[in-house]
Amino acid sequence: MTHEDAELAELTAVAHAVADAARVETLAHFRRPDLTADSKTEDFDPVTVADKGAERAMREVLAARRPDDGILGEEEARVDGSTGLTWVIDPIDGTRGYVAGAPTWGVLIALSNADGPIFGIVDQPYIGERFYGGPDRAYMTGPLGERPMRVRSTRTLEEAILFTTFPEVGTPEEGAAFHRVAAKAKLTRYGTDCYAYALLAAGHVDLVIEAGLAPYDIHAPIAVIQAAGGVVTNWEGGPAHDGGRALAAATPELHRLALDLINS
């Protein structure tokens, strides 16, 4: 094992330990009748004790095992590191789904450098599924066991299954761009939060289009999808890791067709 391989193996092990810590905290509150959801904004945006508790537990693992790395998370202040590596974490992506008892929220963990994510995990604690990968191999574990992940080979919109979380997607203009693609797709489904990216990496879904993302919403999906052979960019075709509007596709050909329709 080279030095680089050994370092990646250690970083990967830390990422899984962070995911394990979040699993305990998120499951401790999931579907509990006494779960309270404070509102962060005017719209209903629940921040639960589970979000806060899980991010705290994730940061404790990082503080113990990677004290010199940076941390960018949803709930607490940014930590600047000295290694050039940053852990980009979201304790519960899909808090609305979480408070409604749906099983498609996830814990997101990415290890990123200045160029973007290197390794990522999308974890679904309730189902017991973990989708992970980077930089060039992706795997999943879950109820049916462990297996490598590979995106599908879909190259046309007419064959494509498209997912997003909210039908309105974002602004009216963003929604219209999305629906230009949806009108051509074989099937459009809603409501899955980060789980849609995991399904794309695992070869079940062909396109995910979203807007209004934060960086911590998209780093882990980028890592996992790229490692499984897929493409993720923003709606201009550039890097998506700053958040905002994301287009994930199973193949470059499909990505190009969707990008052209979005911008038509």
Place this chain on the structure above:
Amino acid sequence: MTHEDAELAELTAVAHAVADAARVETLAHFRRPDLTADSKTEDFDPVTVADKGAERAMREVLAARRPDDGILGEEEARVDGSTGLTWVIDPIDGTRGYVAGAPTWGVLIALSNADGPIFGIVDQPYIGERFYGGPDRAYMTGPLGERPMRVRSTRTLEEAILFTTFPEVGTPEEGAAFHRVAAKAKLTRYGTDCYAYALLAAGHVDLVIEAGLAPYDIHAPIAVIQAAGGVVTNWEGGPAHDGGRALAAATPELHRLALDLINS
């Protein structure tokens, strides 16, 4: 144990055996890359080998253990029985979600008489969750163990979490009726198929509103929700077991508010 209790226990055991048989067949094909989906109609309505295989397996259990009961299923012809009891079954409710790899499709099994469903099961084989109940007690088993189910006590739309499968719901008029309720609800989510009814019975969701249902789509949800203390009717406030348009609510008060808005 009275004779009636013993008969209900036997019928319940048969229902679980039917669900077990469907679990094997549906999981044998779920997320398999070679899954093919024929189109039943002009729109994309996949009928997979899993649907057909699961219904066949379910009917074999019924033929062996309840040969004199009727069967109404999605894939095969109706069987008229002589007992006054009919098994109303849907091997995969949410085939579109199934072919996309989502974990919110379900196997639906209801035991019904002329007045409607008596006992029902909503099973999610991949997660390993089973929601079941009737006539007056409801339970669920899953990753977090077994527990009784009880609907929430939500009495206002402003506190209500609302689910449906497709944002368009049904016809434009049906969609408009739905969105009058959605505009008042605390949170609206999409894409869950029968899983939304299970979440309502389990006390996580307050309203489910759908249109265009077949009888086999709604018998099992009616049984489970009523057993957990909730209310299910059609959009006129009458019995919903003939299919069509369904309104499920956690409380009679919430049901009345939603029904009034639908018909306003």
